[in-house]
Amino acid sequence: MPIPNFAKGTASAGGSLLPAIAQDATSGRVLMFAWMNEEAFRESLKTGYAVYFSRSRGKLWRKGETSGHQQKVIEIRVDCDADAILLRIEQTGAACHEGFESCFFRQVAKDGSSRIADERLVDPATVYDK
Amino acid sequence: MPIPNFAKGTASAGGSLLPAIAQDATSGRVLMFAWMNEEAFRESLKTGYAVYFSRSRGKLWRKGETSGHQQKVIEIRVDCDADAILLRIEQTGAACHEGFESCFFRQVAKDGSSRIADERLVDPATVYDK
Numbered sequence: 001m002p003i004p005n006f007a008k009g010t011a012s013a014g015g016s017l018l019p020a021i022a023q024d025a026t027s028g029r030v031l032m033f034a035w036m037n038e039e040a041f042r043e044s045l046k047t048g049y050a051v052y053f054s055r056s057r058g059k060l061w062r063k064g065e066t067s068g069h070q071q072k073v074i075e076i077r078v079d080c081d082a083d084a085i086l087l088r089i090e091q092t093g094a095a096c097h098e099g100f101e102s103c104f105f106r107q108v109a110k111d112g113s114s115r116i117a118d119e120r121l122v123d124p125a126t127v128y129d130k
Numbered sequence: 131m132p133i134p135n136f137a138k139g140t141a142s143a144g145g146s147l148l149p150a151i152a153q154d155a156t157s158g159r160v161l162m163f164a165w166m167n168e169e170a171f172r173e174s175l176k177t178g179y180a181v182y183f184s185r186s187r188g189k190l191w192r193k194g195e196t197s198g199h200q201q202k203v204i205e206i207r208v209d210c211d212a213d214a215i216l217l218r219i220e221q222t223g224a225a226c227h228e229g230f231e232s233c234f235f236r237q238v239a240k241d242g243s244s245r246i247a248d249e250r251l252v253d254p255a256t257v258y259d260k
Binding site: 106 | 133140153157207212227230233235236
């Protein structure tokens with residue numbers, strides 16, 4: 001069995017995609033969820049910086065290419081079924097394109113309502129509208 | 131926009147599925163990756179214990195139903211795009227059906243080779259073959 005096993009991924013324009021979780025290597029905070037095809041995985045391994053596959057843009061997404069908010073890969077782990085990837089990373093700036101440290105800034109209450117539970121780190125306008 | 135937004139999920143026998151990450155609420159360790167349909171999400175919210183949708187079995191998966199290794203939900207977070215779910219949980223026993231604390235027990239090296247980097251917590255035979 002190849003590890004990770006991209007044959008088990010979800011079919012997409014970019015080929016077979018596996019789920020990828022980015023976690024801050026120091027704080028342990030889960031920063032974002034994204035997808036990888038085999039090319040993205042290999043490039044992440046080779047360059048030491050996280051590369052994903054953007055389903056909306058239909059191409060490789062070199063995280064931080066526009067924003068400068070790169071993710072240095074500290075460790076890569078793969079789960080028991082070899083079909084999910086965990087990246088332990090060092091994040092520059094904010095992981096979230098909305099300017100939050102983590103994309104998981106929304107908390108869901110027992111009644112199903114949600115609220116923003118974190119502070120914004122940076123103003124997205126200063127990052128993307130240069 | 132409903133949060134999470136199941137309309138953005140991946141089509142499956144169980145309806146639209148969104149990715150769900152289970153993280154140990156105390157240690158911050160990422161324990162497993164699974165899928166939820168809307169029914170699984172609502173049941174998790176209502177009961178306070180993690181319920182997923184098993185793609186292989188094609189039905190709701192009440193985590194720990196067989197093994198006793200339940201996941202008490204401490205907090206639910208949803209990402210910026212409302213299409214990925216993070217559960218901060220209290221794990222009883224081992225999250226992984228192979229007996230490891232975390233399903234992410236395999237480390238991938240720079241050259242693409244992988245190795246088991248954790249110790250087994252429990253013998254799966256004692257959990258599932260009762």
